[in-house]
Amino acid sequence: MQLSGNRDTQDPRPDLAGLRRGGEAILERICLPEDEARRLMELGFVPGTRITAGLSAPGGNPRVFQVDGSEVALRRETAACLKVRLAEDDPRIA
Amino acid sequence: MSACRGCTAACGVEFPHVSREPKAVALVGPPNSGKTTLFNRLTGLRQKVANFPGVTVEHHTGVAVLPDGGEIRIIDLPGIYSLSPRSEDEQVAYDVLTGNSTEAPKPEAVLLVLDSTNLARHLMLAAPVLALRIPTLIILNMADDLRSRGGGLDPEALSAELGAPVALISARQGTGIDQVFDFLSGAMPKARPKGLPVLQDVPKCRQWAGYVGNNASYRPPAPPIWTRRLDSVFLHPVLGPVIFGLVVIAVFQTIFTAAAPMMAGIRWMFSVSGNWVAHALPASALRSLLVEGVWGGAGSVIVFLPQVLLLFLFLGILEDSGYLARAALIADRTMAKAGLQGKSFIPLLSAHACAVPAVLATRTIENKRDRIATILIAPFMTCSARLPVYTLVIAAFIPNRPLLGAFLGARAAALLGLYLLGFLAATATARILKSSVLKSGSTAFFLEMPSYRWPTFRSLGLRLLDRAKIFLRRAGTVILLAAVLLWIMAHLPIQNGRMPAIENSLAGTVGRTIEPVIKPLGFNWKIGIGLITSLAARETIIGTLGAIYGMDPESQSMGLQKALQRDLTPSGAVALLIFFAFAMQCISTIAVVRRETGGWKWPILQFTYMGALAYIGALIAAHIPF
Numbered sequence A: 001m002q003l004s005g006n007r008d009t010q011d012p013r014p015d016l017a018g019l020r021r022g023g024e025a026i027l028e029r030i031c032l033p034e035d036e037a038r039r040l041m042e043l044g045f046v047p048g049t050r051i052t053a054g055l056s057a058p059g060g061n062p063r064v065f066q067v068d069g070s071e072v073a074l075r076r077e078t079a080a081c082l083k084v085r086l087a088e089d090d091p092r093i094a
Numbered sequence B: 001m002s003a004c005r006g007c008t009a010a011c012g013v014e015f016p017h018v019s020r021e022p023k024a025v026a027l028v029g030p031p032n033s034g035k036t037t038l039f040n041r042l043t044g045l046r047q048k049v050a051n052f053p054g055v056t057v058e059h060h061t062g063v064a065v066l067p068d069g070g071e072i073r074i075i076d077l078p079g080i081y082s083l084s085p086r087s088e089d090e091q092v093a094y095d096v097l098t099g100n101s102t103e104a105p106k107p108e109a110v111l112l113v114l115d116s117t118n119l120a121r122h123l124m125l126a127a128p129v130l131a132l133r134i135p136t137l138i139i140l141n142m143a144d145d146l147r148s149r150g151g152g153l154d155p156e157a158l159s160a161e162l163g164a165p166v167a168l169i170s171a172r173q174g175t176g177i178d179q180v181f182d183f184l185s186g187a188m189p190k191a192r193p194k195g196l197p198v199l200q201d202v203p204k205c206r207q208w209a210g211y212v213g214n215n216a217s218y219r220p221p222a223p224p225i226w227t228r229r230l231d232s233v234f235l236h237p238v239l240g241p242v243i244f245g246l247v248v249i250a251v252f253q254t255i256f257t258a259a260a261p262m263m264a265g266i267r268w269m270f271s272v273s274g275n276w277v278a279h280a281l282p283a284s285a286l287r288s289l290l291v292e293g294v295w296g297g298a299g300s301v302i303v304f305l306p307q308v309l310l311l312f313l314f315l316g317i318l319e320d321s322g323y324l325a326r327a328a329l330i331a332d333r334t335m336a337k338a339g340l341q342g343k344s345f346i347p348l349l350s351a352h353a354c355a356v357p358a359v360l361a362t363r364t365i366e367n368k369r370d371r372i373a374t375i376l377i378a379p380f381m382t383c384s385a386r387l388p389v390y391t392l393v394i395a396a397f398i399p400n401r402p403l404l405g406a407f408l409g410a411r412a413a414a415l416l417g418l419y420l421l422g423f424l425a426a427t428a429t430a431r432i433l434k435s436s437v438l439k440s441g442s443t444a445f446f447l448e449m450p451s452y453r454w455p456t457f458r459s460l461g462l463r464l465l466d467r468a469k470i471f472l473r474r475a476g477t478v479i480l481l482a483a484v485l486l487w488i489m490a491h492l493p494i495q496n497g498r499m500p501a502i503e504n505s506l507a508g509t510v511g512r513t514i515e516p517v518i519k520p521l522g523f524n525w526k527i528g529i530g531l532i533t534s535l536a537a538r539e540t541i542i543g544t545l546g547a548i549y550g551m552d553p554e555s556q557s558m559g560l561q562k563a564l565q566r567d568l569t570p571s572g573a574v575a576l577l578i579f580f581a582f583a584m585q586c587i588s589t590i591a592v593v594r595r596e597t598g599g600w601k602w603p604i605l606q607f608t609y610m611g612a613l614a615y616i617g618a619l620i621a622a623h624i625p626f
Helices: A034-042 B035-043 B088-097 B116-130 B143-148 B155-162 B177-185 B202-215 B225-234 B239-280 B285-302 B305-321 B323-337 B342-350 B355-364 B368-380 B386-397 B410-434 B457-490 B506-521 B525-533 B540-548 B553-567 B570-582 B587-597 B601-622
Strands: A024-030 A050-056 A063-067 A070-074 A082-086 B023-028 B047-051 B058-065 B071-076 B109-115 B136-141 B166-168 B402-404 B446-449
Touching: A024 A034, A034 B202, A050 B225, B023 B035, B023 B088, B035 B047, B035 B058, B035 B071, B035 B109, B035 B136, B035 B177, B035 B457, B109 B116, B109 B177, B116 B136, B116 B143, B116 B202, B136 B143, B136 B155, B136 B177, B155 B166, B155 B202, B166 B177, B225 B239, B225 B323, B239 B285, B239 B305, B239 B323, B239 B410, B285 B457, B285 B540, B305 B323, B305 B386, B305 B457, B323 B342, B323 B410, B323 B446, B342 B355, B342 B368, B355 B368, B355 B587, B368 B410, B368 B587, B368 B601, B386 B410, B386 B540, B386 B553, B386 B570, B402 B410, B410 B570, B457 B506, B457 B525, B457 B540, B506 B525, B506 B570, B506 B601, B525 B540, B540 B553, B570 B601, B587 B601
Parallel strands: B023 B071, B023 B109, B109 B136, B136 B166
Antiparallel strands: A024 A050, A024 A082, A050 A063, A063 A070, A070 B446, B047 B058, B058 B071
16 A cells, blocks of 8 residues: 555655655655655645656745646655655756 | 326326525636636626635535526635545535535536646546546646647547547637537446556556556647746846735735726716715705715725726736746745745735635645634724725825835835835734644645746636625625614704704714723724724724715715824824724724634634724824924
């Protein structure tokens, strides 16, 4: 199962909040309660999907993400719960 | 039974009642799929707004007239991402589609509206809808966008894949609508889907949607270039907030200046027609009631129709164009400081038109505590019913001179200040609520950014018509009733066969009874009567004061201004403005809050809190010399 029942801050993997504008990553796991995880999946955040970081509100929070053909804005603390694998072919990701 | 055919009366057997009600069809789709545009296209002016009982969800029903003259009732369900009933929107949609709703009949067919430019993701909703085995037409909307951005698909292959008819249309341009009418007037076959995924498993549903899309040779369109270009301006770190501020200021400035000639026109019409009525009737109590009570009362409110409609026009343009979602994004940090979120911004912005739709609009906030907090602070926002009061007092006490060149006048600045005051009171209250009784942990926040689109005249026009009807109905009922009641109270008791002077009338007695309470605020008994009638609806105070100052409708506004200048000190005027900024003088809002929060607890708390704040605020203002 790709989701867990609680917020997992122990997971050492990188997350969406670390992505800068134009950065790309593959979603691995949503560390949020099931209801919220389902809602995000219905919006396109299904594990295995490629996500591109887009523009943001002033100060970088919330940020718009391009996912599965649409654009969805997430707050930094929510984005931090979306664990990702950075796209290897993308040099912009540190 | 067959022997009885044609002899019901004789046999005493009743045949099943043949319903004359038209067939009902439900319109279902995710948010931003263009569902409302299609609804407007199908039903035009034959639609009405209603509420599902017990829940917050507003729903529209309308009648579509088929080419053969037949009628179909269309139920526009709220925008949903899935059919698993978690939010109230989804619960309503689920109940209607499964025939468990008391408000709407079980639909005989479903029109499922999906955005063809985002087909794979939107197709996920097709799985639970098709699983209902109701006749379904899959409508792929925004075909014009899909084509112009180089995307495409094979509708027939998709239809074979889903076991249901598919129509590729553009609701905005009206292309392909005949396919929808063909479905509605045809036999409406039951959907026969094959190989539906496990509905609870979102990744499996997404996989299925992708597979179906591939088999229909779906080519996703290129990214929307104009949306990206516009976003790089509207979400620019510096330009974005500047444009946001300019948009807000421009809206308020236009409401104040552009409405003026239209308002003068309406005022002129009422004075001319009032005079005409006055001349046509013999002098009597009835004439006085008609001209001063009915005509004056209605006229003093209808004058503000242009301002109300302009505000709704701007809100409509901002929403339909897609800018409102960007504004919510920019506002999110500010809202977060008050303990709220960007999604509270949209209800709070609509509260500037009216708190009632704003309270209904809070349904998009999934967090219950955030939702109640937003409901509780929404009436602080400067609603259109306050505008007439503000306009009157500002025009009476603030000279019309430029403040920031031609861009911002002193009066518009004062108005803007009052909007700001309401906003500050709201955010401060939200902070208090969210750090005490309504404290909640942070929850996932998301906001979909739709592509920018040109708003259509059709949907803007229908929206304005809708609002004009609601406003006029209010003017025609609550406010008119208050005006007539007041007129009666101002003309009783009859003394020696003559009507009393205003201060000896019933209304005058009431006003002088409460005078000790409002005297510290700088208000006399005449304004006191206005405050009492404004408990029904804020704008009623104008008709009341107009009647009390004994002016005829002809010179009502000018006369009222002069009378107010005589009766109020500048400090008293500021106190009056502050009182109206804070107090919850609106029966409709109290009623809707009671319904939405499921009891009297919150509306009573809210009314008391806002009333106390209004009194204290006005008391302070009355003691500051201006």
